[in-house]
Each structure stands twice: as C-alpha cells, then as structure tokens.
Amino acid sequence: MPAAVVVTDLRKQFGSVVALDGVTWQAEPGRVTAVLGPNGAGKTTMVECCEGLRRPDSGTVRVLGTDPWHAGADHRARVGVMLQDGGLPNSARPLALLHHLAQMYAAPRDVDGLASQLGIDRFAGTAVRRLSGGQRQRVALAAALVGSPDVVFLDEPSAGLDPHARLDVWDLVRSVADGGAAVVLTTHSFEEAERIADEIVIVADGRVVAHGSREEITAGRSLENVYFELTRRSPR
Numbered sequence: 739m740p741a742a743v744v745v746t747d748l749r750k751q752f753g754s755v756v757a758l759d760g761v762t763w764q765a766e767p768g769r770v771t772a773v774l775g776p777n778g779a780g781k782t783t784m785v786e787c788c789e790g791l792r793r794p795d796s797g798t799v800r801v802l803g804t805d806p807w808h809a810g811a812d813h814r815a816r817v818g819v820m821l822q823d824g825g826l827p828n829s830a831r832p833l834a835l836l837h838h839l840a841q842m843y844a845a846p847r848d849v850d851g852l853a854s855q856l857g858i859d860r861f862a863g864t865a866v867r868r869l870s871g872g873q874r875q876r877v878a879l880a881a882a883l884v885g886s887p888d889v890v891f892l893d894e895p896s897a898g899l900d901p902h903a904r905l906d907v908w909d910l911v912r913s914v915a916d917g918g919a920a921v922v923l924t925t926h927s928f929e930e931a932e933r934i935a936d937e938i939v940i941v942a943d944g945r946v947v948a949h950g951s952r953e954e955i956t957a958g959r960s961l962e963n964v965y966f967e968l969t970r971r972s973p974r
Contacts (some may be wrong), residue, residue, distance in 0.1 A: 739766070739767050739768075740803070741764040741765060741766055741767075741920075742765055742766060742767045742801065742802060742888065742889050742920035743764055743765035743771075743788060743799075743800070743801050743889060743920060743922060744764045744798075744799070744800045745761055745762060745763050745764065745784070745787075745788065745797070745798075745799050746762050746797055746798045746799075747760050747761070747762055747796070747797040747798070748760070748761040748762070748784065748787060748794050748796075748797035748798070748799060749761075749794060749795045749796045749797050750780075750783055750784075750787065750792065750794055750795050751795055756944050757780045757783040757944055758780045758783055758784055758787075758794075758797075758944045759943070759944040759945050760797070760945065761780070761784055761797070761941070761944070761945065761946050762946060762949075763939045763946050763949045765889075765920045765921075765922050765937065766920060766936075766937070767888070767918055767919065767920045768915055768916070768917075768918050768919070768920070769915055769920065769921070769936035769937055770911060770912065770915045770921045770923065770934050770935045770936050770937070771920070771921065771922045771923070771935065771936070771937040771938075771939060772923055772924075772925055772930070772931040772934075772935035772937070772938055772939070773785065773922065773923065773924045773925070773939045773940075773941060774924075774925060774926070774928075774931060774938065774939070774940050774941070774965060775940060775941035775942055775969065776942060776969055779941045779942050779943065779944065779969075780941055780943075780944040780945075781924045781941050782822065782893065782924065784941065785891055785893065785922065785924060787799050787806075787807075788801055788806060788891060788922070789806060789817070789819050789891050790806030790807050790809055790814070793807050794807075801813075801817060801889055802816060802817070802888060802889060815842070815843060815844075815885060815887075816887055816888045816889065817887050817888070817889045817890070817891070818882035818883055818885060818887035818889070818890040818891070819882055819890075819891050820878050820879055820881070820882035820890075820891065820892045820893055820895060821878070821893055822893040822894065825878070826866045826874060826877060826878060826881070827866060828865065828866050828867035829865055829866070829867065830865070830866050831862065831863050831864065831865060831866075832853070832858050832861065832862050832863075832864070832866065832869070832873075832877045832880075833849070833850075833853055833858065833859070833862035833863070835866075835877070835881070836849045836852065836853060836858070836877075836880055836881065836884055837849050839881055839884050839885070840884050840885070842885070843884070843885035843886065845886050846884050846885055846886060847883060847884050847885075847886050849884060852880050852883065852884060853880065855906065855910055856876040856879065856880055856903075856906060856907070856910065857876060857903060857906065858873075858876055858877060858880060861873055871898045872898045872899045872900060872903060875895065875896070875897065875898055875899055875907075876899070876903065876907070879892065879895050879907060879910070883910070883914060887919060888918075888919055888920065889919065889920045889921075889922070890914060890919055890920070890921045890922070891922050891923075892911070892921065892922070892923040892924070893923075893924050894923075894924055894925055894926065895907055895911065895923055895925075896908065896925075896927065896930055897926075904930075908930065908933055908934050911923065911934055912934045915934075915936070923935075928960070928961045928962045928965065931952070931961055932952065932961050935952055936951060936952060937949070937950065937951055937952070938950065938951070938952050938955045938961070940955070940964075940965060940968055940969065942968065942969040947968045947969065948964070948968050
C-alpha cells in the first residue's frame with residue numbers, strides 16, 4: 739500500500755528562526771508513527787504542515803496523496819486531528835458534541851461506545867469549561883476519531899492522563915491503527931512510543947535525526963538512550 743503521509747525536504751522558517759530544515763519521512767497505513775523530539779525541535783510545526791494548518795516555505799507534504807494546504811472538504815473528512823490545546827468549545831457537553839460531530843461524517847464510529855471506552859460517559863453532561871485537563875484530553879481524542887478517519891494526527895494524546903486512562907488511550911490508538919488507519923502522534927513519553935509505535939521519527943533542531951521501525955531505531959537498546967544520544971549530537 740502507498741504511504742498515507744509523505745513529507746519530502748520540508749522547510750519552514752519564522753523570521754530568522756529555522757523551524758524545519760529539510761525534513762523527510764513518511765507514515766504507513768495500519769501503523770503508529772511516533773514523533774519524538776525536544777521542545778522547540780520542530781515537531782508541532784511539522785505536524786501542522788501535515789494537517790494543512792501551516793504552509794511550508796518549500797518541500798512537499800502529501801497526505802492520502804493530497805497537498806493538505808490546498809485540500810478540500812472531502813479530504814479533510816478523511817483526516818482526524820487532535821490539537822495540543824484541544825480546540826473544544828467551552829460551553830459544549832462532551833457527549834452532545836461527539837454526537838454532533840458524528841453527523842458530519844458518512845461512516846462515523848459508535849459515539850456511545852467510543853465515549854464508554856474513554857470514560858467520557860462519566861462526565862458526559864458536564865460543560866467542557868468545567869472539565870479537568872485529562873478529561874479534555876479524552877474528549878479531544880474522541881473528537882479526532884469519531885469520523886473513522888484514514889489518517890489521524892494526535893498531539894501528545896496521553897499527556898496529563900492518569901495511569902488507567904493512559905492505558906485506555908493506548909489501547910484505542912493501537913486499535914485504530916490495527917483497523918487500517920495511519921496514526922501519527924507526537925509524544926515526550928518513551929514508554930508510550932515503545933508500547934504502541936511501529937515507526938519512530940526523532941526530530942532535533944528542525945531535522946530528522948532518525949526514522950525507521952522501532953526495532954531498527956533501538957537495535958536492542960532502550961529508546962531513551964538512543965534518543966538522548968541522537969538529540970545531543972544533533973548539529974546546528
């Protein structure tokens with residue numbers, strides 16, 4: 739199968755700051771690709787280019803064969819996005835919001851089942867503004883998945899969750915990939931990457947310093963040791 743996400747020689751600059759400097763990588767259907775890197779490494783900018791939220795200065799991005807910057811509604815309906823800040827309406831009730839979003843898709847997931855799997859049913863009628871950070875994370879993840887997308891971009895999906903909720907999220911993300919979707923997630927958690935990722939992309943100083951399967955990247959070592967070795971060596 740062709741790659742679901744293909745990033746080639748991607749470059750993005752903000753004034754004198756080079757955020758992305760020739761980034762190349764790809765993500766396959768049916769696999770979880772974890773993107774790791776220090777704060778300020780360019781992870782969020784890179785994923786925002788893939789989501790069509792930022793326009794690259796040069797290079798190419800193709801998601802499901804389409805340039806996301808110029809993508810239409812049909813393409814966007816096939817892509818799920820979980821933003822770092824959630825992007826949820828403060829006055830909405832979680833379950834009502836998810837049912838509303840589901841009506842926008844041709845073949846949505848079972849909303850009640852999704853809410854139950856993530857524990858959202860326990861605070862389904864509470865306004866978003868009154869939810870804890872972890873509860874908002876779960877609603878944002880459900881909103882990204884409710885449309886049964888072919889590609890999913892998740893920005894630190896388990897950040898701020900308690901251990902039980904984290905395991906529920908990992909199980910759900912793994913099942914989404916096993917169902918055939920390409921999942922791209924950013925994370926600072928080595929445990930998360932080692933638990934559910936098939937592919938690893940390590941970014942430092944706006945460059946990809948490692949890209950391959952989890953087994954290829956670690957080669958019998960801990961991901962944490964490989965990560966620190968590569969990111970400390972990254973030239974600038």
